[in-house]
Amino acid sequence: MTVELTGARPVPVADWVTIADLYRDPYPIYQRLRPESPVHWVPAVNRYLVVRYAACHEIEQDQERFSANETGSLMKRAMGHSMLRKDDPEHDVERRSYGGVLRPKAIKQHWQAVFEENAETYLRRFLDAGPGADLIEHFAAPYAAENLRRILGFRNATQEDLQRWSQTLIDGTGNYGDDPEVWAKAERSYREVDEAIDEMLPYLREHPDASLLSGLSGLPIPLEAVRANLKMTIGGGLNEPRDALGTTVWALLRHPDQLASVLDGGRWSDAFEESIRWVAPISMYPREATADTVLDGVLVPRGARLGVVVAAANRDPEVFADPESYDVDRPRQPHLAFGGGNHFCAGAWVARASVVGVALPKLFAELPGLRLDPDAPAVAGGWVFRGMLRLPVRWG
Numbered sequence: 030m031t032v033e034l035t036g037a038r039p040v041p042v043a044d045w046v047t048i049a050d051l052y053r054d055p056y057p058i059y060q061r062l063r064p065e066s067p068v069h070w071v072p073a074v075n076r077y078l079v080v081r082y083a084a085c086h087e088i089e090q091d092q093e094r095f096s097a098n099e100t101g102s103l104m105k106r107a108m109g110h111s112m113l114r115k116d117d118p119e120h121d122v123e124r125r126s127y128g129g130v131l132r133p134k135a136i137k138q139h140w141q142a143v144f145e146e147n148a149e150t151y152l153r154r155f156l157d158a159g160p161g162a163d164l165i166e167h168f169a170a171p172y173a174a175e176n177l178r179r180i181l182g183f184r185n186a187t188q189e190d191l192q193r194w195s196q197t198l199i200d201g202t203g204n205y206g207d208d209p210e211v212w213a214k215a216e217r218s219y220r221e222v223d224e225a226i227d228e229m230l231p232y233l234r235e236h237p238d239a240s241l242l243s244g245l246s247g248l249p250i251p252l253e254a255v256r257a258n259l260k261m262t263i264g265g266g267l268n269e270p271r272d273a274l275g276t277t278v279w280a281l282l283r284h285p286d287q288l289a290s291v292l293d294g295g296r297w298s299d300a301f302e303e304s305i306r307w308v309a310p311i312s313m314y315p316r317e318a319t320a321d322t323v324l325d326g327v328l329v330p331r332g333a334r335l336g337v338v339v340a341a342a343n344r345d346p347e348v349f350a351d352p353e354s355y356d357v358d359r360p361r362q363p364h365l366a367f368g369g370g371n372h373f374c375a376g377a378w379v380a381r382a383s384v385v386g387v388a389l390p391k392l393f394a395e396l397p398g399l400r401l402d403p404d405a406p407a408v409a410g411g412w413v414f415r416g417m418l419r420l421p422v423r424w425g
């Protein structure tokens with residue numbers, strides 16, 4: 030495809046943006062960037078940030094011009110070369126290797142019961158921690174980790190291992206400061222995950238179950254690909270449901286009128302979808318321009334390292350009315366929190382089933398009077414991954 034380059038506008042530079050401000054609260058920054066241009070060069074993060082809905086959507090639909098196989102990717106160093114950093118047809122082969130494990134039929138047959146059992150277990154532990162307990166540390170994080178451990182098939186690891194692996198691998202992926210300590214922890218997890226996989230594969234060949242590793246153990250997929258894809262799924266399948274759950278609870282507790290309507294109508298799906306539109310758990314992911322091209326009227330050079338900021342796209346006033354507000358009653362409009370195109374989140378059904386189908390209704394049913402702790406403030410944070418860092422609550 031040839032792209033007409035004449036008449037395209039140059040990319041503005043946003044040298045006032047800092048990583049610290051993005052981490053604290055990126056939304057005022059997006060409000061300033063969006064009206065000026067769909068794309069900005071942001072020196073602090075060494076990327077062209079794409080902040081409008083139309084431009085993000087265009088990128089997701091066109092892997093010829095915008096490759097997921099980024100040069101010098103930290104994710105490849107931290108986790109290996111997974112399907113998330115490949116284009117089709119290579120990506121497609123590996124994506125298909127996941128088969129039906131994360132899809133609705135398997136959820137109904139196997140994982141639904143696991144989610145219910147885990148919600149029960151961690152809700153008991155949360156109650157034991159007593160009023161004032163942190164909903165993230167004592168419920169959302171172990172619940173998401175144990176669900177993922179069971180789905181992936183790591184019988185030789187604990188949910189605590191999964192939490193540590195996930196966090197350290199993600200920290201490696203975002204290690205722009207090249208901190209040797211961060212690399213050391215990521216490398217340790219890298220080795221531990223590989224060893225755990227190497228131990229599980231022969232076992233699961235003999236004792237097959239419904240898990241992802243079991244499905245992969247019988248396929249002619251290179252071991253390196255299995256290892257990289259599992260690490261990517263550990264990094265991508267734990268924090269996101271944890272953060273989606275935390276943000277939804279926080280938003281509902283701050284909007285009692287909306288909470289009443291959700292409780293009344295069992296509208297957990299509305300509460301969840303609006304929450305991940307409002308605060309996308311993965312707010313930015315990378316792509317690379319394969320040629321000089323025009324994106325939404327702006328000239329993007331070949332080799333440009335792009336950051337697709339779905340968090341900014343999800344609050345684009347061109348698409349969402351009153352976008353800064355959390356509003357479970359807004360007309361359903363497709364948000365981009367699960368990405369789009371060929372890399373659309375493979376775990377979206379798992380996330381919805383575990384958070385919407387089990388955790389949210391159970392939490393509010395078993396903790397009547399759930400409310401924010403007036404003595405300990407809730408804290409949100411994060412840029413590439415964003416969610417509640419602390420969510421102390423009371424009940425009864």
Ligand code: HEM
Nearest residue numbers: 112113266269270273310314366367368372374375376380
């Ligand atoms: C609310 C929860 C979640 C959110 C917001 C989310 C978001 C995303 C996004 C934005 C992408 C695309 C990234 C890109 O294109 O570079 C993605 C990909 C992916 N996600 Fe999720 N995710 C969630 C939960 C999960 C869960 C629970 C799992 C696994 C059990 C999972 C597994 C994956 C995998 C394997 C991919 C790679 C797909 C591919 O490359 O084809 N995700 N996710």
